[in-house]
Amino acid sequence: MITEAEIRQVPKVLLHDHLDGGLRPETVVELADATGYTSLPTTDPDKLATWFRGGAHTGSLVRYLETFSHTVGVMQTADALARVARECAEDLAADGIVYAEVRFAPELHVEQGLSLDEVVEAVLDGFRAGSVGTGLHMRALLTAMRHQARSLEIAELAVRWREAGVAGFDIAGAEAGNPPTRHLDAFQYMQRANGHFTIHAGEAFGLPSIWEALQWCNADRLGHGLRVVDDITVDPDGKATLGNLAGFVRDVRVPLEMCPSSNVHTGAAPSLDRHPIGLLRDLRFRVTVNTDNRLMSGVTLASEFATLVETFGYGWSDIRWLTINAMKSAFLPFDERLRLINDVIKPGFASLIP
Template identity: 50%
Template structure:
């Protein structure tokens, strides 16, 4: 069994991390005081418990309620730059060697900030974080499913406009039920016409149809979550007896899936860790990897997600390396940049850890 010490030290790649879902509690308290934002509690411990109660109680309603608080303190360039910088700091402490952080610019315009200024503020924070820690990162802009298609198109255009300044992709997030991705088709067509990158939240709260639309109609290059893909499979124990056409397509085309264990259990997408589909997909060669989703609301980070996977799925160090390389191969950066990180950071460091701890897997 891999120890927590070893897991903490391994290099990691984070591709599904929401900016407004990963703030430090201390930062929320300071920003709320500065901007006169009312909080549920002004005590750090009580506020922490309030943020994680949705995940602990498996209540999606309580889980989502907390985002109104984090976005309320992120309505200025200064605040956005700060939390982006702190996100890089926190990820770098976990030995994350590359990250893609995402946010919805439109949620940060309540006090007159333009979407463009919001994006630039976050990019400034990420860049300052890189200078401080050495950890490179990219920014993904999110449109929301419940917003108008016109607004989604505007955010897609914004993503492309910033593609040479650190924005690496476009995402569609929010409640899947009643909000199919095809409603935002014009935004996705714009992104595809510009040879840009698409990831879509799908197969989390809605089934196979949502994943199918994301890939076949909207052209997603990655899927956020994808948990419900197992509904397109016949499974015996951990072995897939038969797959439908969508599952086969995803496997054959190596379409990556960003899997978030604690988030999925906390929102009721998966019953518990033992019955999460991740190990089935991983053992059957799908390109899956681990992500934290919302580090604050789920009281997690990538190190904890790996610890859970090792405990429940008996993963080896070699498995963690494979997951990390799966993620790096799936990043929205150029091929030569991926290879550089894989060979000069990931493979090199995993081999050093094997030597250091005498691991022969």
């Protein structure tokens, strides 16, 4: 059995990770004290970590998202944002990640007077500081909240900062009642600017969310996307038949940013052994493995892969295949993706795979 410690040593790629979902518990406590935030349920770091995991593991995406009020609450100054971003980079590098796109919503961090540009600048400064000398290539995704009306503004912000380390644009938040087409002007702006964007779709809502994200909004990737399995029928003999939407997703190689543990915690998947990633990997969809929210789900990318090894019997070739899928799908120039695949990822796995 491949161990988590062994997986931590190989080069990995992370495409779906939320900055405000990955804080160190002790950092939350210290920032709360420094910024005068008094609403934490406890100031004991160990108990706080347990509280975050317990609050997130409810089987409800809405309840899961409620825990973010505390992390966002302590991320309202430039110093706090830079520290969180620096520690994020340090933690990902320690987990063996060589390329990461970490997302955050600038509009959630302006309560104490920061401008949107100041929020982005602070986070990018932190990413640079935390990744120096580690071999980790960090980029940001700027997220707009789908229940708000600032998506075009955030898309413009993403384009304004793309030469400084912003990889692209995203929308997130509760899917039900907030279809991606509400933000069509932002997606069209990104396309006119030759920008990249992903859309949270097919997590807590079904096929219509995926269809709109792809066929109306032209998303480059799908955040989660696991409900595409609703368009696949498996007969008693195990033969799978793909519907038109599922067939399109597979045939045009739409990357699926899957987050197995988080999907179980939010109720998007009933259990790890029944998570759609098993079937979708077998059918050779462009599946990638991600953490989503490391604090809330109590995971690392290494632990997510270890979970798949235990649940589906994956070996090194599966882990490498999923990793290369992610690198192919990154919002990074082609030559840089190719260099990381050929010079870093493949050599890193070469001694492990016959």
